[in-house]
Amino acid sequence: MQSSKHGLRCAFCNAKLHTKVMDFGEVALAGGFLSPNGFQKETFYPLRLFYCEQCYGLQVVDKVDAAELFQDYFYFSSSINTLKNHFKNYATEVVSRFLKKPLNDAKVLEFGCNDGVLLRPLADLKIGTVIGVDPAANVVKTINDPRIKIVNSFFNLATAKEVISQFGKVDMVIANNVYAHISDMQDVTWAIHEVLNEEGVFIFEVHYLGKMMDELQYDMIYHEHLYYHSLLSLKKHFERYRMLIFDVEPVSTHAGSMRYYVCKEGSENANNLTQAVQTLANEEIERGYNRKETFLNFSTQVNNTKLELMALIDRLKDSGKSIVGYGASGRANTLIQYCGLGQQHLDYVVDDAPIKQGFYTPNSHLLIRPSTALESRNPPDYVLIFAWSFLEEIMLRSSTYLRNGGKFIIPLPKVKIISAIGEQGVDQI
Known part of the structure; x- marks a missing residue:
């Protein structure tokens, strides 16, 4: 979100935002676990969810400094067996599908790599260069695997240039449950475009807006989760960076996610759009993800669920x-x-x-x-x-x-x- 005297602006397309979907009031950071001596110093922030009528982006507009959110993090993916098994299968699938060259020549980068839950199975498959980028020093220090190159930093255009300087361009960029967390989506998407070679693939999993809507998953809304992606909004987003989504795949993690496969325009994969992409786009139009009324109705349903629980x-x-x-x-x-x-x-x-x-x-x-x-x-x-x-x-x-x-x-x-x-x-x- 960009804020100016002219009002709130969309993080994706810079259009003015008019439609407020939910207002949670002043809340503590959802990941801000604390000890008793921190009670008095606890900070509260506004949390509002808006919908962009121009590009269909659903987004939190109140952004907290990323260093405060992520540099001392409490989430360790490897503590959850369901995720460990998921990422082991994930690694095998994407490597066999996209890395055709001898694997010891391949280069894969994951940003938001957390504690290496996907990096380790990638290294086990004998990928030549496995790079993990993450700002949480307390989390990445637990990886401790000589096969994995760690960049303890936020992923952005500057970091991408450092990676290119040290390792060259990569064959695959992966981001799991992080592409909804990034304050400056425009800079990060350019970074992905730059660090990928011309035939490279960007693969990311993110909580799917459709599941959030169908199951009233308002618990997904907090300052770390800035965006709630639909295929319709993502298609518009990647077009601005000369990239396109050529395949989609629903996955069960985090109560309903979607895996998106993205490539550069003009690459081989750009000529192989799957039927799944068009099918999902049609479903989203039918469900009204391109209309503000759909999201205002969601807000009403959420409030009713709260009243029932309490x-x-x-x-x-x-x-x-x-x-x-x-x-x-x-x-x-x-x-x-x-x-x-x-x-x-x-x-x-x-x-x-x-x-x-x-x-x-x-x-x-x-x-x-x-x-x-x-x-x-x-x-x-x-x-x-x-x-x-x-x-x-x-x-x-x-x-x-x-x-x-x-x-x-x-x-x-x-x-x-x-x-x-x-x-x-x-x-x-």
Whole structure:
């Protein structure tokens, strides 16, 4: 977003923004876990979601300095088995499809590489040059793999030029769950164009707008997630950089993502557009992703879901039940803050990542404990599953808790109760 005396401007096309979809008010950073001595110094920021009627871009307009968001990061992808397995298969698929030359001559760059969850399987496939770019020093230092070249920095045009100087242009650029996080989309997209060779491919996965809309996933909206991409908006975006999307593939991660395959105009892949691209574009037009009314209706539905969840929690608390949360994530903190959840509703939050345990959630200041707390002598009656997109994995880890009579509250896409016996509607409580 560019702001001026003429109002808010679209981050993609610079058009003036008129349509406000949601306003979350002043909120703490969703990834800003803290210790008690940080409570008094906690900072709050506006969080507003706008829709661009010119290029169909759905975007957060209140941007926080990227260094504050990402240079000391709490998210480690390798702690989630579902993601480890996903990225191992991902590496095999894209290498076999696009890297035709001897692999020891190939060059692959991933920006937003996190703790190397994809870089390691790429290196295992004997890629000659594997480059990871990420600004979070505390995360990339855990990679510690001599096969992987680490650039501890934000990926932008300046970084791309450094990479070209040191390694030459690359055959493949990958970005997973990061192409929605970048403040200056215009600079980064030029950087991708520059660092790729003429036949190179840019592959990225990002949470899909369609899933967010269909399942009311407002918990995806926070300052790290600046953009909520549709194919329609991305097609318009890449055209400005002489690039095009030649294939798309839905993937199940993060409760519904899309993998996009992008190449330069005039390359071999540009002549091989798949039917999947046109099919998805037609679906999005039918669903109204090129109309502001669609997004204003989404906002109304989200508010109704919030009211339903809070009515359930209030009933449970009034009957003396204890409730905790599962999953200390950015998504959890959006839901907590939007719904107004606090210590009067939840006793604590559990999370499986050791680095978060002992810290507190932003704003609500709920203690984060290991998930073994659910098997203590005094387990909670209910667990509100913030990490509901990993429900299967959580149910396996919490099988003892469920067998002993514990119950899960699922907040999205429909509020419901799950026990060892089965599902219940909230009206049964």
